[in-house]
Amino acid sequence: MTLHTPSRSLFRWRPDQQWEGYLFILPSFLGFLIFIVLAVLMSLGISFSTWGLTGFRGVAGLANYQQLWRDPVFWQAFGNTAFYIVTIVPMQLALGLTMAVGLNQAIRGVTLYRLIYFMPVVTTIVAGAIVFRLLLSTNGPVNQGLAALLGALDIPFTPPNWLGSSQFSKWSVVILTLWKNTGFTMVVYLAALQGVPKELYDAAHTDGANAWQRFRHVTLPLISPTTFFLFVFQMIGAFQLFTEPFVMTQGGPANSSLSVVQYIYLAAFRDIRMDKAAAMAWVLFVFIFAFTLLQNFMQKRWVYYESE
Amino acid sequence: MRGVIASRSGAPTRLSLPAQVGLHTVLLLFSGVMLAPFLVMVVVSLIPNAAFLARDFSPENFSLQNYVRTFQVVPFGRYYFNSIVVSVSVTVLQILISSLAAFAFARLRFRGRDALFLFYLATLMIPFPVTLIPNFLIIKALGWYDTYWALIVPGLFSVFSTFLLRQYYRGIPLDFDEAARMDGASSLRIWWQIIIPLSGPVLATLAIFVFQGAWNDFLWPLVVTTSEHMRTIPVGLAAFVGQYSTAWDLLMAGSVIALLPVLVIYILGQKWFVEGIALSGMGGR
Numbered sequence: 001m002t003l004h005t006p007s008r009s010l011f012r013w014r015p016d017q018q019w020e021g022y023l024f025i026l027p028s029f030l031g032f033l034i035f036i037v038l039a040v041l042m043s044l045g046i047s048f049s050t051w052g053l054t055g056f057r058g059v060a061g062l063a064n065y066q067q068l069w070r071d072p073v074f075w076q077a078f079g080n081t082a083f084y085i086v087t088i089v090p091m092q093l094a095l096g097l098t099m100a101v102g103l104n105q106a107i108r109g110v111t112l113y114r115l116i117y118f119m120p121v122v123t124t125i126v127a128g129a130i131v132f133r134l135l136l137s138t139n140g141p142v143n144q145g146l147a148a149l150l151g152a153l154d155i156p157f158t159p160p161n162w163l164g165s166s167q168f169s170k171w172s173v174v175i176l177t178l179w180k181n182t183g184f185t186m187v188v189y190l191a192a193l194q195g196v197p198k199e200l201y202d203a204a205h206t207d208g209a210n211a212w213q214r215f216r217h218v219t220l221p222l223i224s225p226t227t228f229f230l231f232v233f234q235m236i237g238a239f240q241l242f243t244e245p246f247v248m249t250q251g252g253p254a255n256s257s258l259s260v261v262q263y264i265y266l267a268a269f270r271d272i273r274m275d276k277a278a279a280m281a282w283v284l285f286v287f288i289f290a291f292t293l294l295q296n297f298m299q300k301r302w303v304y305y306e307s308e
Numbered sequence: 309m310r311g312v313i314a315s316r317s318g319a320p321t322r323l324s325l326p327a328q329v330g331l332h333t334v335l336l337l338f339s340g341v342m343l344a345p346f347l348v349m350v351v352v353s354l355i356p357n358a359a360f361l362a363r364d365f366s367p368e369n370f371s372l373q374n375y376v377r378t379f380q381v382v383p384f385g386r387y388y389f390n391s392i393v394v395s396v397s398v399t400v401l402q403i404l405i406s407s408l409a410a411f412a413f414a415r416l417r418f419r420g421r422d423a424l425f426l427f428y429l430a431t432l433m434i435p436f437p438v439t440l441i442p443n444f445l446i447i448k449a450l451g452w453y454d455t456y457w458a459l460i461v462p463g464l465f466s467v468f469s470t471f472l473l474r475q476y477y478r479g480i481p482l483d484f485d486e487a488a489r490m491d492g493a494s495s496l497r498i499w500w501q502i503i504i505p506l507s508g509p510v511l512a513t514l515a516i517f518v519f520q521g522a523w524n525d526f527l528w529p530l531v532v533t534t535s536e537h538m539r540t541i542p543v544g545l546a547a548f549v550g551q552y553s554t555a556w557d558l559l560m561a562g563s564v565i566a567l568l569p570v571l572v573i574y575i576l577g578q579k580w581f582v583e584g585i586a587l588s589g590m591g592g593r
Contacts, residue, residue, distance in 0.1 A: 018417075018418050018419065019418075020412075020416055020418070020495050021412045021416040021417065021418030021421060022412075022418060024408045024409060024411055024412035024416060024495070024499075025408070025409045025412050025413070025424070027405045027408065027409070028405050028406060028408065028409035028465060028470060029409070029424075031405070031461075031462075031464055031465030032428065032431075032465050032467070034446065035439065035443055035446070035462045035465055036431050036434070036439060036465070036467070037431070038442070038446070039438075039439040039442040039443050039446065040431070040434060040438060040439060040442075042442035042445065042446075043438050043439060043441060043442045046441065046442065055445075099335075099338055102331060102334060102335050102338075103335070105323060105331060106323060107323065107328055107331060107332065109332075109335075111578075113335050113338075113339060114582060115575065115578055116339045116342050116343060117338065117339070117342055118574075118578075118581075118582060119342060119343075119346065119571065119574070120342060120345075122520050122524075122570050122571065122574040122581070123524075123567055123570070123571075124523070124524045124541065124542050124545070124563075124566050124567060124570065125524060125526065125542070126526060126542040126545045126546050126549075126563075126566070127349070127542075127545060127562075127563035127564075127566045127567050128345065130545065130549055130559050130560075130562075130563050131345045131346075131348060131349045131560065131563060132345065133549075134348065134352065134556050134559075134560070135344075135345060135348060141348060179341070179342070179345065183342070187582050236435070239435070240435055240436065240437065242526075242527055243526045243527065243542075246526075246546075247546055247549060260437075261437050261527075264437050264440070264441075265527070265531075268440070268441050268444070269531060274441050274445070277441055278438075278441050278442075280437075281435070281437040281438045281440070281441065282438065284435060284437055284438075285434065285435055285437075285438050288433075288435055289433065292433070
């Protein structure tokens with residue numbers, strides 16, 4: 001018998017295992033085939049067909065996509081989703097990093113703070129949305145607090161109608177999402193910060209770098225792979241916002257907070273336009289894919305990877 | 309895996325007292341913002357709506373009456389039962405199915421293995437809305453609409469869980485399998501008696517993840533259920549908002565009821581939870 005290194009013997013031919021491998025995979029593979037592979041193919045097919053209440057009614061070619069192109073509500077939903085992405089993603093990264101830097105100090109209570117900051121992440125979004133409906137109602141606690149604060153400072157204040165005006169409805173969704181997800185960003189950043197070798201700070205210190213310079217030139221480059229991961233992850237999440245606007249504003253008023261996924265839901269299950277909904281899902285997919293590729297391409301410019 | 313959080317090599321040296329006070333002030337402020345919605349939820353759930361609207365928080369207003377009424381106006385007990393059945397089934401079965409596949413992908417040899425695994429990985433990019441509509445149609449075609457099958461079965465197959473477990477299983481020395489095989493153990497026995505017991509922490513992390521995901525899932529149960537007695541908690545809660553949009557006392561009681569199990573699990577399993585997230589985040593490296 002010859003000795004094998006683990007990686008060698010992993011690929012050693014073992015005729016007795018041929019069929020066993022397939023059996024172990026089988027349950028997973030069946031589900032994968034039906035609910036992922038078949039589903040993706042069907043979805044693509046439906047988007048090029050006429051498909052309503054009764055199912056397939058003919059080939060539509062690009063008609064569903066052309067219809068989307070001319071649909072002002074679709075553009076509005078896309079614009080709103082873009083708004084969510086450009087507000088939520090950077091704000092969440094900044095807040096999460098601030099919290100993580102605060103917790104990455106030699107102080108007491110880190111575990112307790114972390115427990116608290118992460119609590120909203122595990123919260124059922126529907127319950128979170130309901131409590132923010134209360135907090136942000138016109139004469140709710142948030143407006144009361146703002147009125148008291150600004151009143152004390154003698155600043156004139158008209159309470160914003162957070163949920164019921166097209167001007168603020170998107171911001172309500174942003175506020176809820178920040179509350180809900182920032183703890184996640186914080187936890188991931190904290191782990192990254194704790195992986196930065198202390199010697200690098202000491203070296204920078206010896207070279208006379210102040211706290212800000214150390215953060216800017218040591219910390220930020222070293223955690224840039226994490227920033228990249230979080231950026232892409234949060235962007236994909238923001239592209240797919242659904243429950244937050246669905247429960248908090250129902251996408252209103254006048255579709256001002258309607259997200260793309262919400263519009264997909266309405267097209268499919270309110271208007272029974274499966275074809276249009278499938279086409280929208282594919283447009284969304286293409287956008288997510290393109291932006292992820294773009295980020296992957298751009299990362300060469302700003303993401304720093306330690307050479308092994 | 310514990311080392312990721314425990315090693316504080318990046319932590320700067322001790323701060324001066326004023327700096328500590330300043331830092332705690334900021335951290336407490338953040339804590340206040342994060343906790344305020346929970347506090348409001350609990351307080352409003354304990355007082356009548358009229359008292360809340362009048363901002364009358366006198367002690368005699370506080371009671372558990374709203375909880376009793378919530379269970380009377382909405383079949384919350386049934387929602388609870390459904391959520392437990394669905395979340396527990398999805399967690400246990402998804403992990404079993406993923407673990408079997410991950411074991412094969414990591415430790416068995418068969419033709420097409422690596423190509424198939426790559427194919428699995430490629431589908432991780434596909435966003436949920438793409439498969440939502442066809443899966444709804446598949447469920448209808450199977451006659452599963454508005455049943456537990458619809459709520460559970462599509463949730464049993466997770467490429468992400470398979471991927472995570474495969475990574476972990478690859479790290480366990482193959483000598484263990486070899487030795488067991490010498491003794492005549494079958495692959496199934498190796499999986500169940502060697503690999504599973506060795507993957508306790510990763511299974512705990514994954515279980516908590518999958519459970520909270522299933523418990524909080526909203527869009528899928530919303531789409532595949534129609535009758536009141538098939539609703540899970542988030543769907544029931546959302547329907548509740550539709551009916552009683554400003555009955556804050558009942559809505560807040562319902563929200564507290566909905567949150568309690570996940571919050572308890574989270575606080576008890578904090579370590580696995582937070583470290584698991586940190587770990588999956590570090591996967592980006």
